[in-house]
Amino acid sequence: MRTLAPLGRRRVSVTGTDDVGAYRILHAADPAGPVPQPGQFYMLAAVEGWGAGIDERPHLPRAFSFLRADDGRLSFMLEDVGPGTRRLAALGDGDQLWLTGPLGGGFRAPHDERRALLVGGGVGVPPLSAWARALAQGGLPVTAVLGFRDAHHAAGAALMPDGDVTVATDDGSVGHHGLVTELLAAALGADDHVVVYACGPPGMLEAVRALCAARPVPAQLALEAGMACGFGACYGCVVPLSDGGYVRLCIDGPVLDADRLDAVPMHA
């Protein structure tokens, strides 16, 4: 599922921010932009102060799956983990963003009357939230299991639309004390006539891939990799495929069928 991006980057205004636990939600007006497909992403850079941080970074734009897209307004979820996210997290109402997108291809609907089982971790919530919303609008049932470090991060579960959402935390401060993949294994044990949709850190995605491969259950993974451009120019965001060679996540992903991978790369 792919909506074409308007040619080039466009300058948009930040219309507000929200704090949800450990995460900053950035809202931007994108009246000229088309309606994106869940799982697609945008390249973001602040118009001012991009390159003026520690070590003269950031220089390159940063890729973010959208969290919501409604009536010409886009929302993104950030966690301040480096010079790019730090600068973006400092933006406020009226500040200007460079935005390119929507880019890449998003999730594909469940087939064979399978139900959708969404598995997320940390900053992997946005594409799953957008996908859950789209599935629910289509009248399809959605079950989600989400993993977070602690209660402060687990507040991000509130970004999912209302529905069947179960949370795990590493420290046990909220929900299941343990890994989200334990919740996934239990869910698959109860009913594996599902398509798994997953987004999160590479260790989690690899565990999801291995669980789904063992059953087998079809899985679509929204992957992340360092990328310079987002539209196939830099060849930086590659992952190795089972049948040899590499695929660029920006143009052939970021959503890939799990059975195309021998393993989710850990550096990503």
Next chain:
Amino acid sequence: MIEFCGLRLAHPIVNGSGTFDAIAARRAFGEALLEAFPFSAFVSKTITLAPRAGNPPPRLWEAPAGMINSIGLPNRGLDGYLAHDLPQLAQLPVPLVTNVMGSTADEVKRLVEAVDARPEIAAIELNVSCPNVSTGLDIGADPVSLGALVRAVRPLTAKPLIVKLTPNTADVGAAAAAAEAEGADAVSLINTLRAMALRPGCGTPWLGGRTGGMSGPAIRSVALAQVCAVALRVAIPVIGMGGVTHGTHANDLISVGAVLVAVGTENFRDPCAGTRIARELKSLQIAGSSATTVDVSEPQPEVELNCGTS
């Protein structure tokens, strides 16, 4: 219009090889890409005889005011390029320059012959940032090896032959002069500067290829010096590049003797950087900033000294 080696180009801004994939960009942006193509000519990524998957990831490192890449020239190989890529690149509304690289003179000859036979291709660019198998030096870093390579392929094509020089050499002017002496129609520079990044906290190389090439604004001043040195040394046209993010930077390269200017890393940040920089350059030239252009044919001794000294 700009005249370059017999080609008529709408403006002086092209892309650096390997910094814009027109086929992928068309998948992302659709037919609008063809209606407002950012460059006045399109330079392909490097094509090799055999297909290459490229280097293992990680391939990118963001550096101060730029980046280091270790992509490893992934491409479909000559046959795949001609069968798959060329029909799509031929649909672009601008002349096509095909960039080729071989690890031996015979490989380069086969590439040049095959590219020469295709009327869709307007010009050939030789990537000479490839190690000489006997000396281990990059062919382009050694004027003798470079001259021999150009001499071997020059008779094989009447198309404009551009030599993409490497900046990782002691005397880029000598390399440019060797290319010119053996019949190159133009030279382009600078390619990326060899660079390295370490995995944070580990002290081991971050990039899958161990070292990579530095690009972006961080190398702009180096590029200006090297383009200046080369333009003073050769009479053939020079395509200048390195860290160009604005029309003023293109204007600077033209001021020291470049005829065309290529945009590279800035394409990653702004897919229409070529269009924007061409527009910025034009308004600067209309405003008369180009009056400061260095007269390359009669360089002032001071300028020659400054530009020729590394």
